[in-house]
């Protein structure tokens with residue numbers, strides 16, 4: 211048994227009465243998934259900014275969408291003896307071994323924006339939204355908007371095996387299940403990217419009578435929705451009118467689409483996951499305060515009625 215948990219040792223060395231700036235000098239490794247979406251880019255930007263603001267030395271590693279790269283990065287952070295590790299886990303399974311290694315090394319791990327299937331004891335805390343709820347909000351918006359008319363839905367799923375893809379599907383399915391006029395006629399992954407969202411939507415349109423059989427698109431993120439909107443336009447249909455579009459993230463480009471009447475609704479996911487993560491690490495550093503296992507961020511629905519260009523202006527320079 212080591213004499214003190216690594217982060218507590220740092221606190222003792224730094225002096226336990228330090229205030230908000232006490233994380234200064236802390237070294238944190240961040241294993242980021244990659245840059246598949248505008249939202250992901252903003253999360254990276256915000257994490258770097260938060261680290262700089264707090265005097266944290268952030269070691270950044272881009273996994274290029276591969277879990278094996280994330281595992282390598284985490285092992286390298288452990289070998290370097292960082293004070294804490296942030297992981298945005300690309301998929302939910304397969305983390306037990308490396309999380310156990312970090313625990314054995316007494317390095318707290320904070321999960322950012324996605325969950326893992328591992329035992330809660332293997333990580334310090336998780337900062338995420340309620341991703342099931344995001345799907346529910348999207349589904350409830352659609353039910354309310356369409357009413358009793360028959361509605362064939364096509365779904366662009368996020369990365370297969372990732373927690374938001376699993377949960378956003380679940381939440382949406384639950385919201386529509388009591389309404390027999392809704393039917394998901396096509397559902398496929400678009401890997402959270404614009405290019406794949408467009409490509410898969412093109413195949414949906416072809417398979418569904420040029421899109422005439424489709425009433426709505428539900429995309430697990432805005433980037434896929436933006437790609438799909440382009441495909442709908444190229445197929446000669448009006449996105450937002452002929453095919454309703456609802457998605458998740460609230461990136462600046464979806465607000466342009468909302469303003470143009472080409473998208474209908476989005477559920478906001480804050481890119482600031484690092485702020486609450488660093489707060490939790492700092493509180494632990496200061497007085498060993500254990501955070502809850504889940505620090506939940508807020509989710510908010512935006513529609514065309516919410517002055518989309520104003521929101522676009524507010525968001526456009528935030529690193530998306």
Ligand code: AHR
Pocket residue numbers: 246247248249250323324374402430431432433458459479
């Ligand atoms: O885990 C959060 C999801 O990952 C975002 O909704 C999506 O845009 C990103 O790639």
